[in-house]
Amino acid sequence: MSKPQVTKALSKPRKRATPVWRRDWFRMAVVSVCLVALGGTGWWTFRTGLMNQMIETAKWHAIATSAHIGLQIDEVLVVGRRHTGRDELLAALGTTRGSPILAFDVNLAKERVARLPWVRRVSVERMFPDTILLTVEERTPLALWQNEGSFALIDYEGEVILRDRLDDYRDLMIVVGADAPVHAATLMETLGSQPELLNLVRAAVRVGGRRWNLRLNGGIDVRLPEENANTAWLRLAQYQRSHGVLERDVKVVDLRLPDRLIVRKSPVIEGIELGAGQET
Numbered sequence: 254m255s256k257p258q259v260t261k262a263l264s265k266p267r268k269r270a271t272p273v274w275r276r277d278w279f280r281m282a283v284v285s286v287c288l289v290a291l292g293g294t295g296w297w298t299f300r301t302g303l304m305n306q307m308i309e310t311a312k313w314h315a316i317a318t319s320a321h322i323g324l325q326i327d328e329v330l331v332v333g334r335r336h337t338g339r340d341e342l343l344a345a346l347g348t349t350r351g352s353p354i355l356a357f358d359v360n361l362a363k364e365r366v367a368r369l370p371w372v373r374r375v376s377v378e379r380m381f382p383d384t385i386l387l388t389v390e391e392r393t394p395l396a397l398w399q400n401e402g403s404f405a406l407i408d409y410e411g412e413v414i415l416r417d418r419l420d421d422y423r424d425l426m427i428v429v430g431a432d433a434p435v436h437a438a439t440l441m442e443t444l445g446s447q448p449e450l451l452n453l454v455r456a457a458v459r460v461g462g463r464r465w466n467l468r469l470n471g472g473i474d475v476r477l478p479e480e481n482a483n484t485a486w487l488r489l490a491q492y493q494r495s496h497g498v499l500e501r502d503v504k505v506v507d508l509r510l511p512d513r514l515i516v517r518k519s520p521v522i523e524g525i526e527l528g529a530g531q532e533t
Contacts, residue, residue: 430459
């Protein structure tokens, strides 16, 4: 007896009843509820900072992973350092060898290095994959500033570099007075125009916030005028070359009058007193 043949039905299967959870209206209702819930959750998340915390956690996880593929600090290159100590500089950078280079905060490091005494300008760069480049422009010492009995090393901009450990700079000229640092660079430019006289200057006292009195080797006091100090200084250099005025028994040379040079050989009560600054 032959078996009946099995054939594939070509007609559509009989339609079954659709469960309620698969019906369109039910899906729309669920989506609506989820959107409302997510909206409320999103608001709560931002309010509590949870989203920021999640982003921060993900960022640091990525940074930690980057270190394992070679993006870590292996070398710090420093250009321009002369006076700033190596350990002091590395401490200001705030990083160590092996740290992820992506975790290195360039701006924060720059701010810390810029606060170091000798640093005038600084740039900090990441050189991938493993190097930090630090370029430093240091301050140039100009003079020792004496004010109210204390000394400090200042630069050409009148900024204080150091207030202690000044022994290495004792050969620099001393400037005296509260406002002396602001005007010291201009004075040095004037004095530097006559190098043979500049080498004789030991100290300069700011008088009345207007002009300078100089103390030369041998205890000679030179009074510069308030205006045209360059011209007066040149005039003294010319007298020195032609008459050797500073090689005589001179105590005071007054250059305040434009058409003459007044020389006093005996000590006078109104001579320069370092730190006094009372003369006008």
